[in-house]
Amino acid sequence: LKVKVLQNVLGANDAIAARNRELLDRHRVLAVDVMSSPGAGKTTLIIQALRLLKNKLRLAVVEGDIASTIDSDRVKKEGVEVLQINVGAECSLDANMVSQGLAGLPLEKLDLVFIENVGNLICPAEFALGEHLRVVVLSLPEGDDKPEKYPLMFTKCDCVVINKMDLKPYLEYDLEKVKRKARGLNPGVKFFETSCRTGAGVKEWCAWLAGERKKRSS
Amino acid sequence: MHEAGLTQNILDLALGKAREVKAARVNSIDLVIGELSGAVGDSIRFYFECLSRGTPAEGAALNIREVPARLRCRDCGREFHPEDVAAWLCPGCGSQGVEVTGGRELYIDSMEVD
Numbered sequence: 001l002k003v004k005v006l007q008n009v010l011g012a013n014d015a016i017a018a019r020n021r022e023l024l025d026r027h028r029v030l031a032v033d034v035m036s037s038p039g040a041g042k043t044t045l046i047i048q049a050l051r052l053l054k055n056k057l058r059l060a061v062v063e064g065d066i067a068s069t070i071d072s073d074r075v076k077k078e079g080v081e082v083l084q085i086n087v088g089a090e091c092s093l094d095a096n097m098v099s100q101g102l103a104g105l106p107l108e109k110l111d112l113v114f115i116e117n118v119g120n121l122i123c124p125a126e127f128a129l130g131e132h133l134r135v136v137v138l139s140l141p142e143g144d145d146k147p148e149k150y151p152l153m154f155t156k157c158d159c160v161v162i163n164k165m166d167l168k169p170y171l172e173y174d175l176e177k178v179k180r181k182a183r184g185l186n187p188g189v190k191f192f193e194t195s196c197r198t199g200a201g202v203k204e205w206c207a208w209l210a211g212e213r214k215k216r217s218s
Numbered sequence: 219m220h221e222a223g224l225t226q227n228i229l230d231l232a233l234g235k236a237r238e239v240k241a242a243r244v245n246s247i248d249l250v251i252g253e254l255s256g257a258v259g260d261s262i263r264f265y266f267e268c269l270s271r272g273t274p275a276e277g278a279a280l281n282i283r284e285v286p287a288r289l290r291c292r293d294c295g296r297e298f299h300p301e302d303v304a305a306w307l308c309p310g311c312g313s314q315g316v317e318v319t320g321g322r323e324l325y326i327d328s329m330e331v332d
Contacts, residue, residue: 005235005326009227009249009257091220123220126256151306152254155318184314185306187292 013127016095020102020130027107030213031115033129035153036137037146038119041163043071044196045137045205046114050078052206057111057213062101064093064118071116081105092123095130102130112213121150133212139164144174147181154182159190161205166195224257224324225265231326232275241331244275252323253287283327288320 008014024031034042043063050059060081063072072084083101087093098115105113115131117124134157138146141164147154154160160182162175175193182189190208194201228249236244251257259282270276290297291308292315300306306316 001331003239004328007231007326009324148305
């Protein structure tokens, strides 16, 4: 007997992602998925943003890593709620892991949750988590070919943060090329240039986040 | 890289559907995989063999239909298959402004059951 199925393999993930989104919306919490290669500066960027935003917004962080609590230990020192998820052999957070993370957070007392994904420019592009915003962090030492090598990631993001700008004098990095290629894949994408070491540009990124939060909660 | 989880989803969907139609056995599964879905067919086959053991889908054939990536140029409107999946350039006008119109599929189309 032949039976028609027509069911998406990631359907279960997408259904949980939709539930996560409903839960977040009900509590008016903005969820920001932060993705990058390993070492681009996701945790440091989040920590800098926490420092700038914590007097204005109630914040929390969900940390996704293969192993360890290194990132959550760093974030904890900032005095915000943090939840570490160790994904083990998985290469990305998925909606189910995030739903467990959200269950451990006091959502009624929050305005914005950063979800720091596993360092990887491939798999996180494929899993909806229920997030409102998708942020890709690039850093100068990685080289300027990322939008060409990992196009899918760039087709689905809201903004690209180009980090470690303080290293620009020492590296050959074609900033305009990166922007041109990313815009080609995603015409509406926004760019921020930051250095988490000097703090440059982080304020602008935070202003954008705060604006997005306001836009969605009014 | 996450094919183990994907394969478990495939198996769960197939077994769920088999129960729904009161079938005792799954003989084959027609799976559609887009070139840009990130899923690797050979890897799914490997996991399927392991994960399906002891279930009504044990030994079922996985028929995989691959769907090539399709891109559309935002400047000249041309639809094309990127020769190099990593460099999305329009072969007509050289533009880098492209959108994905196909190749992200990852679904079970149908199955054969007894």
